[in-house]
Amino acid sequence: MEIVSENTCFGGVQGVYKHASAACQCDMTLAVYLPPQAKLKKVPVLWFLSGLTCTHDNAMTKAGAQAWAAKYGIALVFPDTSPRGEGVADDDAYDLGQGAGFYVDATQKPWAPHFNMWTYATRELPDLVATEFPVIEEKQGITGHSMGGHGALSIAMTLPDRYTSVSAFAPIANPTASDWGRKQLGAYLGADEAAWVPHDASLLMVERGFHNPVLIDQGTADNFYDLLKPQALADAIIERKQAASMRMQSGYDHSYFFIQSFMQDHVKFHAELLK
C-alpha cells in the first residue's frame, strides 16, 4: 500500500493510501483516519461510504468527522465510490460508471470486469484495513450518505455478523423503485429485477432488519427527496418493528453542511454500540 499523504489531525493521522485492487482490477485510493488512541491500542472502525460523484476525498474533507472520531476513539475509513482509470468503463452521466459504483458487483457489460464495489467494500478492503491499520476486526460500524447510505444499509443488513452498527445520512432508501437505482441496478445487474432485491434497503429492512438500533437522518429540504424515497424506509421500519431513530431534520438539504451538522450524533451512536 502506497502512502499518498498523511496529515496530523486532532492528534491522530488523516492518511490517504493507494493500492492495487484485485476486486476492481485497478488501483484504488482510500482515506483512513486513525484517532490518537490508535497509537496505544487497536480501536473500533467506522466505515463511511460516499455518494454519487464523490471520491475518498469529499467526506474526508467536508464531513467534519475527525473531531468526533478523535473524541470517541474510533478509526474512520473513506473508500472511493467506484473503480477508476483509463481502462475502466464510464458513462457521460454523473450517476453511472466512475463515481457511481452503487456498491454492487456488476454482472453486465461493459461494467463487469471492474465494477465490483460490493466485493471491494465488504471483503477486500476490510481485510486490507485489518492488516494494515490498528483496528479491531470484531468492532466495525458502517454509515454513508445518499448512494453511500444505500451501501451502508444494504451491506450491514446482509452481513450482520460483520457489522455491529449501521446508520445513514439521506440514503437512497428504495432503489428498486427510484430513478436513483433502477437505472444503475439495471445497467450493472441486468434487466432481471430479482437480482436487484438484495440491494434495496427498504426491502431488506422488511425481510431481515438489523440486530441493533439503526439511525437515519433525512433533511426536509433535501433537493433529491423524491429520488431517495425515505417514506419506503420508514414504512419498512414500522412493518419490521425495527429499533430505529429515523429523524426528519427540518430545513436541511443534501449537502455536506447537512452531514457535518449531525456527524457527532452518528459517530457517538456507533462508538457506543462498538464499545
Add this chain to the structure above:
Amino acid sequence: MEIVSENTCFGGVQGVYKHASAACQCDMTLAVYLPPQAKLKKVPVLWFLSGLTCTHDNAMTKAGAQAWAAKYGIALVFPDTSPRGEGVADDDAYDLGQGAGFYVDATQKPWAPHFNMWTYATRELPDLVATEFPVIEEKQGITGHSMGGHGALSIAMTLPDRYTSVSAFAPIANPTASDWGRKQLGAYLGADEAAWVPHDASLLMVERGFHNPVLIDQGTADNFYDLLKPQALADAIIERKQAASMRMQSGYDHSYFFIQSFMQDHVKFHAELLK
C-alpha cells in the same frame, strides 16, 4: 447583494453571496455563516481571512468552524482573498495576483486599480456585512490562516478600535523579511520598503501590540515553516510583553487538517472576548 447559495448548517445558515465591490472594482464573492442565535438577535462576528490560492470557499468548507460558531453564537465571515475576473490583472505564480491579494491596497501597476484588499476587508465589507446581516458592529474579532493570518494580525493591530479580538493559524508573521512578503509587498506597494512596514505583524507587534490577549497556533511540521517566520513574531511578543498564547502544535502541518484541529479553541477564544 445576490444570494449564490444558502444551506442550513448546525441550525443556522451557511450562505454565499456576490456583490459589486467599489474598492476592488469587480464582483466579489463572500461566505457568511449565521448561527441559530442570529434568528432572535444580533450576534458578534468573527472574520476568517484565508491564505494564498484560497477563495471564500476553502475555509467555509474545510475549517470546521460552523459547529463552534453555532455553539458559541457568533457569525462567521469568509471573504475572498483578492479581486477576480477577466479584467483583473493576474500572474502565473500561485503567490501573486488573483488568490494572493495580501490584504494591502496596491499602489503599483498593473495591480493598483483592483487590488485594494485592505480597503475591501477593513471598510467596504464590514459596512456591507453590518447592513445586510444581524451582527453587532461593536463586537468583531478577526482570525486567519497563513496570508490570512498576516492579514488578521496587521488589520487588528492597525484598527484596535474596530477589533476586540485577534488570533491566527500559521500566519505569515514577518513578510518584510520573507519570500512570502517581499515579493508581494514589492509588487503591490513598490520598492520603497517604508511602505511595507505597516503590513508586517512582527514589526506592528513591537510598535503597537494589541489591547487584548492574542492567540497564535503554529504547527511544528509546517511545510512552509521557514517562510512564515514564527520566531520573529515570538521575539516581538516577548519584546512587547504582549499578553499572548503562541502555541507550537507538535506534528501539525499547514493544511486544513491543522486548522480544524484547533478551530474550537479559536472560536471559543474570540467568543469569550466578544461577550
